[in-house]
Amino acid sequence: MDATYFEQKTAPIRQRIGDFLGEGKKLFVGSSFQSHSIPLLHIVRSISREIPVYFIDTGFHFPDTIRFKDQIAQQLDLNVISTRSLVSKRLQCDANGSFYFASDPDHCCYLNKIQPLEPVLIERDIWINGVRADQSETRRQMGETAKGPFGTLRYHPMLEWxxxxxxxxxxxxxxxxxxxxxxxxxxxxCEPCTRKVDPDGDERQGRWFGMKKTECGLHTQLIEK
Structure with missing residues (x-):
């Protein structure tokens, strides 16, 4: 895999994003700042710095993730905007005083991931999202574009990577x-819900370890079936 290979692979992405911009659409990138997130950020930055990158700051991230986000933002000169839940952490506990990530992880994800992104989706037209088909069965069923809430369009340029x-x-x-x-x-x-992966295990094996949960809701609730 050389520069020519990736030039051919990224050319359609550049064209599509360029078309969106030419149509006057308001775009944004959603990023978790993992290793696999960085190529998309690099591609988008090469097209325009004016496309903001939204980071959902749940308040439960590893400190390493926050530092890495800041490092990448500086290295690529990104316009990174953090969005957070309106519900304080002291109100994110059940009747026994346990955080919802332990007793009701779906509600925790709603409060800390879905809800904070909704105002962004209301304001923007195109959500550039780095999901890949090889990550899960849910994502394998997605198309390159899909309808999102509030009239938005989800664009998945990395789907076949x-x-x-x-x-x-x-x-x-x-x-x-x-x-x-x-x-x-x-x-x-998030740190409480992430574990190391066995050498031969699935990439997402360490997410919500021991729970009957594979997605946070961003790619199941914020997409039209």
Whole structure:
């Protein structure tokens, strides 16, 4: 995989985003700032710095993730905007005083991921999202575009990329990996709900470990079936 390979792979993405901008659409990128997030941020930044990057700050992220976000924002000169829940953490506990991430993780994700993104979706037209089909069965069923809430359009430019594409694109452009990846964290979400992955395990195996949960809701509730 060389520069020519990736030029061919990214050309349709550049064209599509350029068309959206030419139509006067208001775009944004949603990013969790994991290793696999960085190529999309690099591609979008090469097109326009005016496209904001929204980071959903749940308040439960690993400190490493926050530092990595700041590092990438500076390195790529990104316009990163953090969005947070309006519900304070002291109100995010059940009757026993346990945080919802332990007793009701779906409600925790609603409060800290879905709700904070809704005002952005109301204001914007196009949500550029880095989901990949090889990450889960849910994502495998997605198309390149899909209708989102409040009249938005979801655009999934990385849908047909795979781990090898991500790795070699980062290598070609000297883009760093999330610091926890070297410790075995291959899919990194909130610290209480993320575990290391077995060497032969699925990339997202460590998310919501021990729970009957594979998605936070961003890609199940904020998409038209």
């Amino acid at each position: 795979n781990n090898k594409d991500i790795f070699y694109y980062r290598k070609l452009h000297d883009l760093p990996a999330h610091p926890l990846e070297a410790q075995g964290y291959l899919s990194i979400g």
